[in-house]
Amino acid sequence: MSPRTTEQFEEMREERKARIMNVALEHFAKEGYHKTTISHIARHAGMSKGLMYNYFTSKESLLFEIIMRSVNEMYADFDRNKDGYLSEDEFEFFIRRLFSMMKEKISFWRLIFQLLMQNEVREKLQRMFPSSTVFMEQGSIIPDQAFLNSIVITLTDYFVRKKGNEKPGYDPIRELNLFILMLKGFALSYVFMDDNDEEYHEKTITDIISKYK
Amino acid sequence: MSPRTTEQFEEMREERKARIMNVALEHFAKEGYHKTTISHIARHAGMSKGLMYNYFTSKESLLFEIIMRSVNEMYADFDRNKDGYLSEDEFEFFIRRLFSMMKEKISFWRLIFQLLMQNEVREKLQRMFPSSTVFMEQGSIIPDQAFLNSIVITLTDYFVRKKGNEKPGYDPIRELNLFILMLKGFALSYVFMDDNDEEYHEKTITDIISKYK
Amino acid sequence: MSPRTTEQFEEMREERKARIMNVALEHFAKEGYHKTTISHIARHAGMSKGLMYNYFTSKESLLFEIIMRSVNEMYADFDRNKDGYLSEDEFEFFIRRLFSMMKEKISFWRLIFQLLMQNEVREKLQRMFPSSTVFMEQGSIIPDQAFLNSIVITLTDYFVRKKGNEKPGYDPIRELNLFILMLKGFALSYVFMDDNDEEYHEKTITDIISKYK
Amino acid sequence: MSPRTTEQFEEMREERKARIMNVALEHFAKEGYHKTTISHIARHAGMSKGLMYNYFTSKESLLFEIIMRSVNEMYADFDRNKDGYLSEDEFEFFIRRLFSMMKEKISFWRLIFQLLMQNEVREKLQRMFPSSTVFMEQGSIIPDQAFLNSIVITLTDYFVRKKGNEKPGYDPIRELNLFILMLKGFALSYVFMDDNDEEYHEKTITDIISKYK
DNA sequence: GATGAATGAGTATTCATTCAT
DNA sequence: CATGAATGAATACTCATTCAT
Numbered sequence: 001m002s003p004r005t006t007e008q009f010e011e012m013r014e015e016r017k018a019r020i021m022n023v024a025l026e027h028f029a030k031e032g033y034h035k036t037t038i039s040h041i042a043r044h045a046g047m048s049k050g051l052m053y054n055y056f057t058s059k060e061s062l063l064f065e066i067i068m069r070s071v072n073e074m075y076a077d078f079d080r081n082k083d084g085y086l087s088e089d090e091f092e093f094f095i096r097r098l099f100s101m102m103k104e105k106i107s108f109w110r111l112i113f114q115l116l117m118q119n120e121v122r123e124k125l126q127r128m129f130p131s132s133t134v135f136m137e138q139g140s141i142i143p144d145q146a147f148l149n150s151i152v153i154t155l156t157d158y159f160v161r162k163k164g165n166e167k168p169g170y171d172p173i174r175e176l177n178l179f180i181l182m183l184k185g186f187a188l189s190y191v192f193m194d195d196n197d198e199e200y201h202e203k204t205i206t207d208i209i210s211k212y213k
Numbered sequence: 214m215s216p217r218t219t220e221q222f223e224e225m226r227e228e229r230k231a232r233i234m235n236v237a238l239e240h241f242a243k244e245g246y247h248k249t250t251i252s253h254i255a256r257h258a259g260m261s262k263g264l265m266y267n268y269f270t271s272k273e274s275l276l277f278e279i280i281m282r283s284v285n286e287m288y289a290d291f292d293r294n295k296d297g298y299l300s301e302d303e304f305e306f307f308i309r310r311l312f313s314m315m316k317e318k319i320s321f322w323r324l325i326f327q328l329l330m331q332n333e334v335r336e337k338l339q340r341m342f343p344s345s346t347v348f349m350e351q352g353s354i355i356p357d358q359a360f361l362n363s364i365v366i367t368l369t370d371y372f373v374r375k376k377g378n379e380k381p382g383y384d385p386i387r388e389l390n391l392f393i394l395m396l397k398g399f400a401l402s403y404v405f406m407d408d409n410d411e412e413y414h415e416k417t418i419t420d421i422i423s424k425y426k
Numbered sequence: 427m428s429p430r431t432t433e434q435f436e437e438m439r440e441e442r443k444a445r446i447m448n449v450a451l452e453h454f455a456k457e458g459y460h461k462t463t464i465s466h467i468a469r470h471a472g473m474s475k476g477l478m479y480n481y482f483t484s485k486e487s488l489l490f491e492i493i494m495r496s497v498n499e500m501y502a503d504f505d506r507n508k509d510g511y512l513s514e515d516e517f518e519f520f521i522r523r524l525f526s527m528m529k530e531k532i533s534f535w536r537l538i539f540q541l542l543m544q545n546e547v548r549e550k551l552q553r554m555f556p557s558s559t560v561f562m563e564q565g566s567i568i569p570d571q572a573f574l575n576s577i578v579i580t581l582t583d584y585f586v587r588k589k590g591n592e593k594p595g596y597d598p599i600r601e602l603n604l605f606i607l608m609l610k611g612f613a614l615s616y617v618f619m620d621d622n623d624e625e626y627h628e629k630t631i632t633d634i635i636s637k638y639k
Numbered sequence: 640m641s642p643r644t645t646e647q648f649e650e651m652r653e654e655r656k657a658r659i660m661n662v663a664l665e666h667f668a669k670e671g672y673h674k675t676t677i678s679h680i681a682r683h684a685g686m687s688k689g690l691m692y693n694y695f696t697s698k699e700s701l702l703f704e705i706i707m708r709s710v711n712e713m714y715a716d717f718d719r720n721k722d723g724y725l726s727e728d729e730f731e732f733f734i735r736r737l738f739s740m741m742k743e744k745i746s747f748w749r750l751i752f753q754l755l756m757q758n759e760v761r762e763k764l765q766r767m768f769p770s771s772t773v774f775m776e777q778g779s780i781i782p783d784q785a786f787l788n789s790i791v792i793t794l795t796d797y798f799v800r801k802k803g804n805e806k807p808g809y810d811p812i813r814e815l816n817l818f819i820l821m822l823k824g825f826a827l828s829y830v831f832m833d834d835n836d837e838e839y840h841e842k843t844i845t846d847i848i849s850k851y852k
Numbered sequence: 853g854a855t856g857a858a859t860g861a862g863t864a865t866t867c868a869t870t871c872a873t
Numbered sequence: 874c875a876t877g878a879a880t881g882a883a884t885a886c887t888c889a890t891t892c893a894t
Contacts, residue, residue, distance in 0.1 A: 008873095009877075016878090032331045034247035038864060048880050053865065114330045117323065117405060118245045174420050178395060181417070185398030192330060204394070207387050251889060261855045263892085272889065458757045460673035464868060474876045476871085485868065536756065543753045543831060544671045600846050607843070608817060611824030618756060630820070633813050647894095648856075655857090677885060687859050692886065 017055050020045050021066050029107035032114055033063060033121075067115075067125075070108040077101060084150060086158040092209050095183075099205055102187060109191045155179075162212070179212060230268050233258045234279050242320035245327060246276060280328075280338070283321040290314060297363065299371040305422050308396075312418055315400060322404045368392075375425070392425060443481050446471045447492050455533035458540060459489060493541075493551070496534040503527060510576065512584040518635050521609075525631055528613060535617045581605075588638070605638060656694050659684050660705050668746035671753055672702060672760075706754075706764075709747040716740060723789065725797040731848050734822075738844055741826060748830045794818075801851070818851060 023045040027036040038059055042049045056062040086094065102109055115121045159172040159179070186208065190201055236258040240249040251272055255262045269275040299307060315322055328334045372385040372392070399421065403414055449471040453462040464485055468475045482488040512520065528535055541547045585598040585605070612634065616627055662684040666675040677698055681688045695701040725733065741748055754760045798811040798818070825847065829840055 012878080030332045032245075032247065034245065035331070035333075037862085039862095049864085050866080050881065051879055054878070057865095059864065110330060114327065117327045117330070118248075119243055120248075122405075174416075177417060178420055178424065181398035181402065182391060182395045183398065184401055185394035185396065188397055188401055189394065192335070203387075204390060207391055211391065250887085262890085263856070264854055266890070267853075456758050458671075458673065460671065461757075461759075463866085475869085476877065477875055479869070480874080540753065540756045543749060543756070544674070545669045546674075548831070600842075603843060604821060604846055604850065607824035607828065608821045609824065610827055611820035611822065614823055614827055615820065618761075629813075630816060633817055637817065651857080676883085678883090688885085689860070689887080690858050693857070696886095698885065 013055065016047075017065075020047075020052060020055055021062070021069060024062055025066050025070075025107050025111060028063065028066070029110035029114075033111070066108070067112070070105055074101065074105070084154050084157065086154055088213050091158055092213055095209050096205065098183070099186075099190065099201075102190060106191060109187070113188070113191060159212075182208060226268070229258075229260070230278075233260075233265060233268060233275070234282060237275055238279050238283075238320050238324060241276065241279070242323040242327075246324075279321075280325070283318060283325075287314065287318070297367050297370065299367055301375075301426050304371055305426055308422050309418065311396070312399075312403065312414075315403060319404060322400070326401070326404060372425075395421060439481070442471075442473070443491075446473075446478060446481060446488070447495060450488055451492050451496075451533050451537060454489065454492070455536040455540075459537075489541075492534075493538070496531060496538075500527065500531070510580050510583065512580055514588075514639050517584055518639055521635050522631065524609070525612075525616065525627075528616060532617060535613070539614070539617060585638075608634060652694065655686075656704075659686075659691060659694055660701070660708065663701055664705050664709075664746050664750060667702065667705070668749035668753075672750070705747075706751070709744060713740065713744070723793050723796065725793055727852050730797055731852055734848050735844065737822070738825075738829065738840075741829060745830060748826070752827070752830060798851075821847060 020041065024036070024041045027041055027044065038049055038052060041062075042052050045052070052062075056065065115125065155176055156173065159176045163170065163172045163175055186201075186204060193201070233254065237249070237254045240254060240257070251262055251265065254275075255265050258265070265275075269278065328338065368389055369386060372389045376383065376385045376388055399414075399417060406414070446467065450462070450467045453467060453470070464475055464478065467488075468478050471478070478488075482491065541551065581602055582599060585602045589596065589598045589601055612627075612630060619627070659680065663675070663680045666680055666683065677688055677691060680701075681691050684691070691701075695704065754764065794815055795812060798815045802809065802811045802814050825840075825843060832840070
């Protein structure tokens, strides 16, 4: 009876939703959520404003769907290696993977950093991902406590093995803390840097790795 | 019409400007620039919208005057110690000073972080402070190349002395780079953290210092 | 393409039109014409918006077809007893019939009351049913002058017989006028009352009848 | 300090608010609440849309302020004669007063009838005036249970005196019920009638009165 | 100087209607 | 015939800025 099958429609819808979300993400990241208008997004996505509301019930829901999508992708990506033991090479891989992911999704991270810097939004996000409070305070969103814990535990384990017996009275947990701060500082620089500093960043990653490997 | 009266007027003006800027800064930092309305600022500053336009020609100019003021204060504050040599105690003092300043002006830093994350604003700021491009990319604004250089040079000198001959083939400049990333990561956590993590922050500062002192 | 098939098609069409009109009438009556959306009607009628436009050229034409249909049904219903003479029992039957019809078509009456209260709509309806101006002003729509007259004449006749010689100087026409106002007041209460006042209404109808029988 | 005194401002505000409310009431009554746009009201009140929001926080709040105002005026008006006893002349005065008030505020009543005919609005109004549920069902809004009761009691008393001993087994309460239906029917006709039926209405009021006086 | 009333362009959102498939 | 994607004009509402007083 249908001129197009349900699947065809569904496919088209998904494709379009994805296009809208991509365009919106770019603009949110570039101009900020509030400055970006629905009209602007619609125009750049090549459609009318009205149609956008066929796919997203509001500007806010568009924002949250974007976040959910990216979070889920990230989660799926990281989920592979979960055996909890990090060799030195795996450590290096882990760090490099972290930043290659960031590079791939740089707009998302730009957006997330922006959002986390506004009280109201931060509170809303914390309600969305209540389990990840700890990391949120450190500028990350991660959807699942178990996943989060596994990373921290894995890294702690690595630091204890690596640094634990270096000097007596030395606390590897606190060293991990500083290490995470460094990653975070690098992430901040990285996310808001001009594109052409590739080389500097590569060198810096190598430095970070060689410091803790 | 005596000079005395003029002075008084001038004083009142400055006082009022300061009040407006303080109120505006708080709200910009808390709610974001776009979400904060002129009406809201005026009401909280205890005056009419019309009068505000007597002091600031636009919302944007208010924003930029706030930035300029904070930058200048920061500059004035740091300008004292410029002899270029850092003892270990001076190094500790320098770091502690850095974060006590951040604590005092936490709203300003919150705002700055927010602003720097929007392309258009970042570009505008870079036009205002063209010399400080390098540090801007790293999330800071500093108004004067010479000043900036002096800090970097001073720190470089400190790192060379401190770490330069630790191991052969070791590059203290790159160590400095990592150190700055760590500071930046800490700044980010610090600025957007809940108030009640004082103790954690104190401990972390001490850790950072003891690592490089 | 056989005539049989054409008939079947025609039947389906009519069935579907009826379904649309029923659903639309319910929603118009409950939410008001403006608040009811075409999408909503289509969804509740189990079809697409596009298909609805195959049956009705516009939302407004849907409204007017609903009115026409109900008016015609009403007409058909009342058309039976036209011999112009009302016995007392027939009078009772007439009144009870009036309100049982109202009960059956309560949504329609709700809608009609709503519509008649808006100038523009009232004018449009008056253009559609120019002959019935008099009754329209009294909150009813009746499609045909002859029909209308026949009712009024029949009732007048009844009132003259019943009340005409009660007192000297008494005007049964004016008594009829008050009687009609009472019916109208009852209709208004009835149409917009909660469902659970059945008993009250029954008693009131009995009161009205016993007053004039 | 002020260029205008607070009182001057307040006066201007009240004047303007009144103008807006009057214009809005007319349009709501004529076109219906939903069809009437804010732009339309603003244009007819001779001001910008924006200014309207300086006086009313939303279209809905405008509607409710209009209702409240009219209800209060009505209440104040009726509040005079509260001694609970109605002579025949006072009864006549009461009825005539009822309809002269309706005539003065015909737009308001037109609006009220419209509003009461939509489920959602009726429920909202019932929440606003919960005490007057009984009369609401009969198409009126009256703000205070005591006031309402006093009217019903006064009329009941009148009917008992007047009609109570006419026939044995006769119930004056039920007669009152029919009387109220008649008033309501008349109100409905009156409110939605063309202006030029003055004479007919006068005669009808006289008929109603002479029937129960 | 000081007020807040007034404006108007702009913003998210809705919805009757059209149309490609 | 049947679908629902697509449009665009309209709607309520906001807010930086101006201006009469």
